[in-house]
Amino acid sequence: MINNALIDQLAALAVMPVIQIENADDAVKLVEVLSENGLPAAEITFRSAAAGESIRRIRAAFPDVILCAGTVLTITQVDEAVSAGADFIISPGFNPTTVNYCIKNGIKIIPGINNPSQIEQALELGIKVVKFFPAEASGGVNMVKALVGPYSQIKLMPTGGIKPSNVMDYLAVPQVVACGGSWIATTADIANNNWDTIAKSVRDTCQLVQLNKT
């Protein structure tokens, strides 16, 4: 179960870089750039075959970064992510099989939801934090505000279509812990080793969200 300490860590970050990495050789350099420029965190998505190996190398090089596995769709991927060193699991949807497996095995998971019924499923299982995905396509910040009306106890991590131009609108909602997004370090910039571009994006993002933290 996601604990309060982790919620506080995510809230302090305000944003989670969602990463699709095609070559595990880029993983350590990427997290070095993220960390040194203000974001010691990464969600490594299982959208590529390099995800598990990337998590393993990042964890070995950076024992303290907040490292989670994203796009986790199966129990096999949960096991791969955890054995590689992921702190917690994020999934795009609410899959009872993976959610129950994580709960049973004491693995932290933030499952995806985008409607009231899924929030109630999550609450029934004692889940405190859910991913709101795909955030913009599901109604954006207005949907977040509508959802937290009846479910004020749930905390959300909106992801999907979030950019510098709208991230602050989400972070202004008290139940939003942090926002995920691939804009911070794009797949293309990682693959092309555009580290200066990523470093600037991280610094710009930190400067922007700092407004929310103060």
Ligand SMILES: O=C(O)C(=O)C[C@H](O)[C@H](O)COP(=O)(O)O
């Ligand atoms: O499948 C998951 O678990 C995911 O993590 C999905 C990603 O969070 C989004 O695809 C990121 O959305 P963009 O920032 O709009 O690119």
